[in-house]
Amino acid sequence: MASKPEPPLIGAVKKAVGGRHKQPGRLAFVSWATIRRIYDIVHIMVLRGVAAVLAATVSLTLRNWAIVRVNGDISAFLITVAFAATLSQSAFAADSGALLARGEYLVNVVAACGNCHTKQAPDLLPIPSMHLAGGRRFDIPPGIAYSKNLTPDRDTGIASWSDEQVIRAIREGVTKEGNLIGPPMPIALYNKIADDDVKAMVAYLRSVPPVRNEIPESKYKIKLHAEPTAKDVKAPPKTDKIAYGEYLVNVAHCLECHTPFAANGEPDYAKRAGAGGREFFPIERRPVRARNISSDPETGIGSWTDAQIKKAITEGINKDGKKLIPPMPYGYFKNLAGDDLDAVVAFIRTLPPQKNRVEPNRSLDEYLE
Secondary structure: OOOOOHHHHHHHHHHHOOOOOOOOOOOOOOOHHHHHHHHHHHHHHHOOOOOOHHHHHHHHHHHHHHHHHHHOOOOHHHHHHHHHHHHHHHHHHHHHHHHHHHHHHHHHHHOOOOHHHEEEEOOEEEEEOOOOOOOEEEOOOEEEEEEEOOOOOOOOOOOOOHHHHHHHHHHHOOOOOOEEOOOOOOOHHOOOHHHHHHHHHHHHHOOOOOOOOOOOOOOEEOOOOOOOOOOOOOOOOOOOHHHHHHHHHHHHHHHHHOOOOOOOOOHHHHOOOOOOEEEEEEEEEEEEEEEOOOOOOOOOOOEEEEEHHHHHHHHOOOOOOEEEEOOOOHHHEEEEEEHHHHHHHHHHHOOOOOOOOOOOOOHHHHHOO
């Protein structure tokens, strides 16, 4: 059987050290076996990514310990252990960085959590020092609700919650204490968030500055319920644009705001998804109505171009050039990735037409006057 070709890296190292081999039990030189093992680790890291490094280095280190036991070749073991420790630390840092980046994107862009969980200034812009500290009041048909403090403050936030407890609150609507979470928290939609994504969101929430902010208790007129246990949830592949778009729209909870309430006080997703008409009060006694985003060409957005829909989502400018009013979270959606935005529009196009003419809102400037 033909021998496996020697990688150029190994040949170069051999030439650099002058072809000398170390003696068993001595540390003067590195054996070719050690060089080969280091090359293997680097090769795996390049081809498979840092996530594979941990498993690979453990395996290689154990193999090198076997060499020590057989012939006293301790340098291979010690060098591989040191190299493995360095790479494992790098792998952990890289994986943690990717997790935080994904979580930040989901929390601050797609889910726009700050739209409800960050107090606003009189101009309706979020107050940076209160990022995700909760306390916003929502006077809605189901009752009076206050958004929770999502920062890692020990007394008023989620610092004392386990990751599993935070995940359960997001996807099932049950707090650490066993209390139920009600509207406007879109639990029915968040129940579908993928395991990897909700873990990334929690990782990001752990990283934000803690803010002490005592939150009043919400009071509801409707009976609340928990969503089913969510486990082994996976996001659709991005190659399935409409399915992935639906997944993103659920995370962005677009239909939570753009769907009228049913008689039970919950959004009527089954019959009136996207029909609009719900009233919001960013400023007390000044209503703002969610528009019809169904595919109806007359009262919805069926006649809008993709570019017009995207401009409304990311810039807050409607088809007629009017500036939209929060709670439409275009300040968050402006950072949506291009392919994600394409998928969102593709799914919204599939919403069945709903005949529901919603009274137009004033422009943002007129509303703030």
